[in-house]
Amino acid sequence: MALVSTEPARDPADAGGGSARPPAWLTALKASALLLLLGLAAWYLLSQELPTVDQIRAFVERFGVWAPLVFGAVYALVGATPIPVTIMAVSGGFLFGMAQGSVLGILASTGGAWLGYWIARFLGRDALYRIAGPRLGTVEGKLEGKGFLTVLVLRPVVPHWALSYGAGLVRIPQRDYLGATVLGGMPGQISFAAIGAFTSRPSWPALAAVAISWAVVIVVGTITWRHSRREESADGGRDGPAP
Template sequence: MGRTGLQWGTYLRNTLLVLVLLLMLWLAFNVRLPSVDELRADMESLGWAAWIVFVLLYAIVAMTPIPVTIMAVTGGLLFGIVEGSALSIIGVFIGCWGAYWLARALGRATVVKMLGTHADTVERHLADAGFQAVATLRLMPGLPYWPVNYGSGAFGVSQRDFLVAGLISTVPGQVSLVAVGSFISEPGVVPAAVVLCAWAVVVTMTIWALRAWKGTSSRPLPGDRFRRRS
């Protein structure tokens, strides 16, 4: 039963991937995408509601496996460094917090199934853990935000540790991505300097995360000791 379900899941994902690719090809040949200036004009026409729309959309994306990089760079393209960074940080913060509480509502068993291949890694480092574990996983290269968000809610990380660690470890990366979007839109010294400084902070924090990871990678999963004794 499990194997059949897994095969059907694979078929479904592959089918959806093909459909998405076909849709993108059709859009590329039949739909004229708006320019950055046109998008900015549309945002300005919405007034203050544009901020709410962007933040809500970002929060929704942050609760899914969709990379948040897309939204952060878009924030820089549309709103500039300062405004885009503020909106992106608020949006990703709300989305991560929402995923945390959704995981608590769904329960540990359901979240483990959702995490898939990330389940063992996330559980090993987040089970009954705190600030350092959340910050370490958030900064780990190649590990998306969403497994950390749902894992924190499911595996007993306190809300305070999750929010503080998430905010500290998320801000530099968000600012750097927003600055990249701003630089693409309007190349200049200021956005380039912000990108370099922000990425320097990200690299420094990532090195710390990697060292912390090596120090905790041998940590046993809950129940491992009991299984060894039995």
Template sequence: MPETAKHPPSTAPGAPDRERAGMPWGSVLRNLALVLTVLVMVWLVLHVKLPSVGTLQAEIAELGAWGPLLFIALYAVVAVTPIPVTIMAVAGGMIFGLPVGTALSLLGVVIGCYGGYGIARVLGRETVMRLLGSHAEVVEDRLGDGGFYAVCTLRLIPGIPYWPVNYGSGALGITSRDFLLATVLSALPGQLSLVAVGTFLAAPTLWNGIAVGLSWAAVIVLTLVAYRRWRAARR
């Protein structure tokens, strides 16, 4: 007696699908993180107003030895957000003078920049590119195949804020070592030039004026050097 042919199970359209795709929780969480991050940044930009230099100077003086720590903490928070860091560096020069103001400003900006870098590593590339908005194309073009010199170049070019470089570096796979080293080395001349401006505003002496000129000249020269090295590295 011949065997009865075995038929495969029904795959009619009405049959229940036993292998339904699960909920893409990774995508949902990343989009939720994007929304929350954007909302927090928008709120900070619209509602958080940095105190005037005079108010900041008085508050730091009242804290005594804790004052520099407050300045570093406030600077780090500003560096994580789209709020421009310029006023903090200029305030550092007016309050602490050139050497101390530069050291404190550099500490604050590096801590804040690394905080943004870490946030971007958590959010992921797709989410961060959406977050960067109009800055995404420039950041991706410069950092996509770059590394140390790419971060240096973007840090030094006037007009490019710090925060897109921080988030772009984390999203596009710049190593932590390259990011930190490039940030320290390239942020130093920029911070020095801004702190020098603050120092000159507080005490418009000849030496402080020379410091402003020399520091800005250093920024221009280093920008050209970093740009050439970055172009050579991409060839």
């Protein structure tokens, strides 16, 4: 099964056989809910101190055998907001070791990214379409068939929440988004878990995991970027005027 979908992005009005767009009041209500969520996250970042690794440990250890599940759920919720997820990724390695912390980080960060994608798509898409109009279709047309590569290149460098919300707003196909999110986020999650594990129990394997993970990020990012540039050049050549 191909990872990259060539399914064109559609406006909400095209779904269900051309049904009418939602009424303006509903669009405004959903957009307000999205802005409220972002505002609450911004307020937290500006007025509250982020928890330390020790505070996170004290919280999750109260749940005993359920600690990994609780940690993963909290991580996913944090990942759907503008609150930085780095402290959660490092805490996973510190609390559960590099292997389990990496698995938890990959699963939870993907879950948070998926949640953020659908929050933006459900709450903000209609408002963005009303504001941008046909220009939004132009952007989506340029991304058609390239959603996977776009997310894969941007995932290691763009803030977690920003890419999730952006992908949801421009309706990058969900299959492309999730596949690229897992692959693009895996090296970073492993390296942060390794840092946390090294802080708790210093070891050479943890240091090696950090170095290898970021080497993979650089190599994969470079290869993917060059591939996307070649595709753009090829598209430009096909679209150019005939001699």
